[in-house]
Amino acid sequence: MLITRNIKMADVIHLNYFTLTVLNRFGIELGFGDKSVEDVCKMYQVDADFFLEIVNTFVDKDYFPKKHLQTFPVKLITNYLQKTHDDYHQNKVPEIEFLIEQMVNSCYTQKDKIVLLKKFFNDYKQELLNHTKREEEVVFPYTLAIEKAYLSDKPDQSVLKLMETYSIDVFQNEHDNIEEKLFDLKNIIIKYLPQPKNSKLCNKLLFELFNLEQDLNDHSRIEEKVLVPKIRQMEKIITEGFAQTK
Amino acid sequence: MTNVTFIIIEKSYLIRKGLTSVIEKIPTTQIVQQFETAEELNASINSDVDFIICSPDQVVSLSKEFKQNAQLISLTAKSSKISAKINWAEHIYLEDTQKQIIKKLNDLIGNKTQKDSVSELPEEISKREADILKNIALGYSNKEIADKLFISTHTVVTHRKNITRKLGIKTVPGLTIYAILNKLIDINDSGQLT
Incomplete structure (x- = not known):
């Protein structure tokens, strides 16, 4: 609907x-x-x-947000993405860590195995952190700079240099699949982990993992369907603009 | 991976949605994305796709890359003309029943999986795969494993693909945990996790 x-x-x-x-x-x-x-x-x-x-x-994962695509300031989009990053690091990830910690504490016989999970998720957390940091430090500032050049009547030559060193296509290529490890973690719990006595905890953990995965998917969908096409078009128009003035 | 991916290019929302729901009934398939026009698809990123379903008038604007990598399936009314210049893998008609569509697509997918020589294997990993898995978990590279076991790197890669497909685990740390849980290696041996 x-x-x-x-x-x-x-x-x-x-x-x-x-x-x-x-x-x-x-x-x-x-x-x-x-x-x-x-x-x-x-x-x-x-x-x-x-x-x-x-x-x-x-x-609706099939929804096409293109109708208003060109009308929103980039800042609005990056602000929202920034907030989802904050939500991951402040709420979703700590919640999962808390549940894993509880599993470790409530388990006596298989403790070493649950500790493996904990280590695995810790690594994942670091990966996620690097991923969001890269977006915040490189990608978002780049998109804002492109928008600024796009909106100004006489864009500065420096934007061309910037576009030589980075482009939204580079982002798309390096945009690694951050969900992969999450997928593994779910499968390990569902298929292979010896079930701890407290299966409710395990279910809760799985629920949170599915939830985080869904949110990450949505997050990349917004980047790929809204942000990337928007910036790509701006890049094109800027390049054409410079070509004409030459 | 055994999953077969589709892209649908179709202006009509109703048809797009309808076809998607039919395709989703085939177990090994997944829809990558839906697009209204071929230009939109060209501007997107996905180039890993097995089948593109689209109306013949869209094919003209489809980029070469997609034409070469994917098989094309036409989507028209029975009465409309379809250009014979294009190498269609199959034709789907708007008048087709659900059963007919599923049969057509299943036949196509069957062909494809045979070509990739992916047959129904038991989900247990073989002794050889367990050896490979053990070495992956110990932190060895493909090249090192190949040298150790006197096989080619290519063979190691094939084994790895099969292991991933059977276990549903893609990353090295994930495989390491599996190896420890199943006592292929000892916790203390693992280079990844200690």
């Missing part, structure tokens, strides 16, 4: 409760009564169109 500005915000959550994470990242708090998406967004000074694109991409 397509979410539109006139739908009640409460119904958005009823439709798919995972959207709670999205609301969270936009700083929207619960308790909005029967207000529509548009009104709630206004209350929190959130761009309603942008919110709709994000939430629809989140709910």
